[in-house]
Amino acid sequence: MAQSSSSVSDAPPRGPIYEWLNDRLGLDWFLAFARKKTVPDHAHTFWYYWGGISLFFFVVQLVSGILLLMYYRPGEQAYDSVREITYAIDFGWLIRSAHSWSANLMVLAVFIHMFSVFFMKAYRKPREFGWWSGLVLLGLTMVFGFSGYLLPMDDLAYFATQVGLNIPKSLPGMGPIIEQLVQGGPDVSSVTIQRFFALHVVVLPLVFLGVLAFHLWLVFKHGSALPPSEEVKPEPQRRSIPFFPNFMLKDLAMWLFALNLLTLLAFLYPWPLGPQADPLAAAPEGIHPEWYFMSQFQALKVIGRYVPGMAGELLGIGLFSMGGVLWGLIPFFDTRKAGAARARAITWFGLAVVLGLAALTVMGYWEVWSVAE
Amino acid sequence: MPEQESKGDPAPATEMSEAVSRRAFAARVGLGAVGACYAAAFGYPVYRYLAAPARDAAELAAITEVTIPRENIPPAGSVLMFKFGAKPAMLIHHADGGKVCFSAVCTHLGCTVQYQAAEDHIHCACHGGVYDSRTGKNVSGPPPKPLPRFDVIEETPDGPVVVKRV
Ligand code: FES
Numbered sequence: 273m274a275q276s277s278s279s280v281s282d283a284p285p286r287g288p289i290y291e292w293l294n295d296r297l298g299l300d301w302f303l304a305f306a307r308k309k310t311v312p313d314h315a316h317t318f319w320y321y322w323g324g325i326s327l328f329f330f331v332v333q334l335v336s337g338i339l340l341l342m343y344y345r346p347g348e349q350a351y352d353s354v355r356e357i358t359y360a361i362d363f364g365w366l367i368r369s370a371h372s373w374s375a376n377l378m379v380l381a382v383f384i385h386m387f388s389v390f391f392m393k394a395y396r397k398p399r400e401f402g403w404w405s406g407l408v409l410l411g412l413t414m415v416f417g418f419s420g421y422l423l424p425m426d427d428l429a430y431f432a433t434q435v436g437l438n439i440p441k442s443l444p445g446m447g448p449i450i451e452q453l454v455q456g457g458p459d460v461s462s463v464t465i466q467r468f469f470a471l472h473v474v475v476l477p478l479v480f481l482g483v484l485a486f487h488l489w490l491v492f493k494h495g496s497a498l499p500p501s502e503e504v505k506p507e508p509q510r511r512s513i514p515f516f517p518n519f520m521l522k523d524l525a526m527w528l529f530a531l532n533l534l535t536l537l538a539f540l541y542p543w544p545l546g547p548q549a550d551p552l553a554a555a556p557e558g559i560h561p562e563w564y565f566m567s568q569f570q571a572l573k574v575i576g577r578y579v580p581g582m583a584g585e586l587l588g589i590g591l592f593s594m595g596g597v598l599w600g601l602i603p604f605f606d607t608r609k610a611g612a613a614r615a616r617a618i619t620w621f622g623l624a625v626v627l628g629l630a631a632l633t634v635m636g637y638w639e640v641w642s643v644a645e
Numbered sequence: 646m647p648e649q650e651s652k653g654d655p656a657p658a659t660e661m662s663e664a665v666s667r668r669a670f671a672a673r674v675g676l677g678a679v680g681a682c683y684a685a686a687f688g689y690p691v692y693r694y695l696a697a698p699a700r701d702a703a704e705l706a707a708i709t710e711v712t713i714p715r716e717n718i719p720p721a722g723s724v725l726m727f728k729f730g731a732k733p734a735m736l737i738h739h740a741d742g743g744k745v746c747f748s749a750v751c752t753h754l755g756c757t758v759q760y761q762a763a764e765d766h767i768h769c770a771c772h773g774g775v776y777d778s779r780t781g782k783n784v785s786g787p788p789p790k791p792l793p794r795f796d797v798i799e800e801t802p803d804g805p806v807v808v809k810r811v
Contacts, residue, residue: 339694362697363690 306516309495313511314502319388320519321526323491326385328527329378330484332534333416336371337473344423346469347462351548354424358545365542372543374534375417379564381530382410390622393606393615394497400603402494405487407600412480417562419472425465430549431559433468434460439572442585459551500615560640567629568592570636599625706730710809718744718806724760729808733757734795735767736808737778746795746808747781753788767792 286294294300311320343361345353357364386406389395395403422433437455441447456463502510513519546556561569572588579587606618708730719725722740726733726749733749737760747767751758756771760778767776774786781792796809 339691342695360697362693362700364694364697366690367694 303516306520307514309492309515310512311496311515311519312498312502313513314499316392316499316501319384319392320496321523322381322385322388324523325526325530326378326381327484327488328530329374329381329534330480332374332531333371333378334477336367336374339367340371341473346423346466350423350425350462350465354426354545366538369538369541369543370534373538373541375420376562376564377530377534377537379413379417382413383564386410387622387626389497390602391619392497392499393618394499395603396497396606396608397603399490399494399497402487402490403603404600405483405490407596408483409480409487412476412483414564416472416476416480417564419468419476421562422460422465422468423472424545425462425549426546427549427553427556428546428559430460430551431555432561433464435559436561436565439585439589442582443589558640558643560636563633563637566636567632570632570639573636573639574632595625702731706732710807713806713808715803715805722762724762726757729795734808735760736797736806737767739765739779743779744797744799744806745779745781746797747776747792748795749792751788752783752790752792753786758792 290299311317340357343353343357343364344350354368357368359365389403389406418433418436422429437450437460441450451458454464454467455461456467498510560566568588571592572585575588575591576584578584602618606615711727711729711734713725713727713736717725717727718736719738721738721742723738725736725738727736728734729748734746735749735758736744736746738744749757751769751771751774753769753772753774756769758767758769758774758776760766761768766778766784767781768774769776769786769788772787774788775784776782776788776792777784781794783789783791794811796811798807798809800807
């Protein structure tokens, strides 16, 4: 630590270790490159940190996930092994709690990152692929969450997964596909856990890391986008700071803050483990998905009240899929050429989406909690 | 760090720069200390988490006796393999009726040994070590020490057999 911070200073003579490495790895080149890179500095700079924070939580997920793998046993013994981790293994509760909390914080950070990119209009040329790869990462993050939620196989996990998988099953032709390929049977069972486990710890991380590398490469290539309010300023009035070390130190400070917050939450609010899933027991009252699926869940519930049955489900899924596709196509509507009126309309649209999702989520929790009482 | 020391006394450094370098040094020490605290605060739980099963096994290994129900005692001329705490052990019921009990962990490199009734000796397949089946003494091959022995206590001819660490 001290060694690297000493190389931050502008003094050219560095230690013999640095020179030894530099002769072999060309560190000077990297340093010069990193120093040349700048990050815009303005009133909205705060929002630039959220991608880094998401990345940080992802790293926490990797580390804590690997630790959980030391004791977790998928399949029949899933619940017992999680109970062991939670109650028998030293600090197992803390590591599991950190994994669950960090998962939720990661989803939150990714959402904030996405909406800040949206409102800064950072999806415009040449950053369209950044937007799309980011949306893919968001989707993968949510599948991570969904698959990980089942793994402890307590009653909430069991029924939430059962419900979650039944939604796409209502689409024509999807029922058999989900049963045969995802669930491995007519119901969620230990076979399903085994599959979700493979997905959660092998398939998703591999895909995620690939897309993430692409995403980060694009960020490096194009740098941080200027919000429109800055873009209109003439060049000399724009301020920027070097990526290395200035922005990076700030990034690190943010990570430290995130780490402290995570530790505090994991420590003070240990993640609970419900009773073991029992397919014969009635679903617990007020069952609901994780908060990041709440808006979709609630939308389906509301639509179902007006359009009952399969048609309602179809309508709900259709609306959400359409919304997702539209969201991905935003870079084509809102180009710089399209003009200020269009840009403003898109901003209002984004606000409506945020408010809509928030309202559905609040409403969902309201209903769930009033039922539970 | 060394650059700072070399900058030290003899050169006519101004008081200003000395104060600055001292402060930089203090900041570096402070950062290092905070870093070490973080490393310890996160390293300790992870260490304990990973070490938990080994600790449980060590607790298990601390037991001093095992009671074997009579019906599990093998017929004369054969052996019973069982776990004494966390490690394998063997109770040999000799053809003449005598019972002896040893740790079944080879004193060479830790393989589990076997009783060979035909030769009436204890054999280790890993490197061909041989032990005496009555005393546990290492008689040939690489094992450096005899097998640790357990006492066999039979209070009644029909009751359970207790084996005890000596
Ligand atoms: S381990 Fe038994 S002889 Fe080497």
